[in-house]
Amino acid sequence: MRYILPLASVFAIIVLSACSSMSGATPSPEQVKKMVSRAASMEVKAFETIAKATSTPPVEMAENQNLTLILLGMSSEPETPLAKDFRYQGAANPAKLAEAIMPKGAEYASFIHPDYIVKVETNALKKKDDTRLEGKLQVQVKELYELDVCYVLAKTSKGWQVVELRLPASGIKTVSGENGKWQAEGLPTPEGPTP
Secondary structure: OOEOOOOOOOOOOOOOOOOOEEOOOOOOHHHHHHHHHHHOOEOHHHHHHHHOOOOOOOHHHOOOOOHHHHHHHOEOOOOOHHHHOEEEOOOOOHHHHHHHHOOOOOOOEOOOOHHHEEEEEEEEOOOOOOOEEEEEEEEEEOOOEEEEEEEEEEEEOOEEEEEEEEOOOOOOEEEEOOOOOEEEEOOEEOOEEOO
8 A cells, every 4th residue: 555655653743733813704715725724734843753754653643633644644546535635646756745745944744835725615604603614625736736625614712713624525534623633534444434
């Protein structure tokens, strides 16, 4: 089974990824790009540790299961559910992939940087208090990968925040907890996706 990048022991890694937020009006597509990029991210130090690893422990063992960590730990073989959401463009190239996730000068590591997002759709959820938005975005890194991600934004006392990121075809998602840590759901197991 081919993995995107091997994962290091994540027991000692504490990945802190803050959800970007804003107050007031509905976020613009440019604001959504920044918010989702940051929400899907992991710390540079954690990414560097993972990139140097030789083994792949389960994502479930990580304290903070952000979308970048999930994608790093998932198989991208064409027959897997993830392949419908994450598509390589040509042969997998770990060095180019690492550069795309952690471009020079970046403050965080992410499969989704604002410049990679080619389409943003936002639809208001039908809530009487107008405090949640959902949408979908498409990510493209030319000659490397394409990615489809659904997101949910919630309006909080701190402004709009990303509270869920989901890979639509595979059903894998990560949800922000009250402690600011992300929790993965629907990860595939040998028996099928987890509940």
